[in-house]
Amino acid sequence: MNALDDSSYLSLVDGAQVIERDPHGDKVLILRDGSFLKLFRRKRLLSTALLSPPEKRFQNNCQALATRGIPCPRTLQTYSFPDIERTAVRYQPLPGETLRSYIPLQAPERQLELLRELAAFIARVHDLGIYFRSLHLGNVILTPSGEYGLIDLSDLRTRPTALSRALRKRNFKHLLRYKKDLALIRKLGLATFFELYNKNAKTPLDSRDLIAEYEPSRA
Structure with a gap:
């Protein structure tokens, strides 16, 4: 230093x-x-x-x-x-656009595509043993090459093995507390979002309680 x-x-x-x-x-x-x-x-x-x-x-x-x-x-x-x-x-800095600013500017079908890709990306992050307490769409970057990356990393922790179900669920609670981000994910639907997450994750979640808490009308 x-x-x-x-x-x-x-x-x-x-x-x-x-x-x-x-x-x-x-x-x-x-x-x-x-x-x-x-x-x-x-x-x-x-x-x-x-x-x-x-x-x-x-x-x-x-x-x-x-x-x-x-x-x-x-x-x-x-x-x-x-x-x-x-x-x-x-x-x-990591070049690209935050999903929070980029997704709303896209056509409806492109928005859904990005949200599907986001679910798979978070599954990959969790499988790599990454617990990102500041997980929200303002800290997820879509790079010019089409990859997803992370910024603002002071609150990130890494583990030698994939995250447990408890940590995965806790991390999603951090994400879903942001009203703007929750509104965007609701365009795809929380149930569909978690289905895609589970399809790509090594350790799938029972997400029914999260869906009931954040999208009660569709639980």
Whole structure:
């Protein structure tokens, strides 16, 4: 990790475009060379970030996905900025469109095709032992080559074996809590979506309770 002082930080972000910020300051910037800089703030004095720094987790998760053949960002460098109490990771973004923004712009039959492919992709992710707590359609990318990939990877964990049924179901609860994403999946139908997931998954789910909770009229 490179430790940089305040002047070095200002030089790095000179001319950058801020694309995400919160009340504490900038969170994600596009640098002049087109790479992204994602900043992390330690929220508590005693924090898990001391044992598992978020910038290192991001870097490790990118490497883990690449090893498993899942398209993802490519990390370039990690930084520490003591003067502003931030750490950061610089990375090349994954080219493509998020499914959340791309699907609504497509013709109805194409939307259904994309949702069918999404069900198979999530099954593959789970079979590879990937538990992505931030799973939602804003973090799933359709690349120019037609592959599906993942972004915003700080909340991702990998396991040496395929996910258990309990973890798979928990991961779907994270996805289905997003109203925009749930509305899109409902165009295909939750029952059909899970049928396709089970067809492609090594460990199929009994999804009746999920369907009853999120699509009661069709349970």
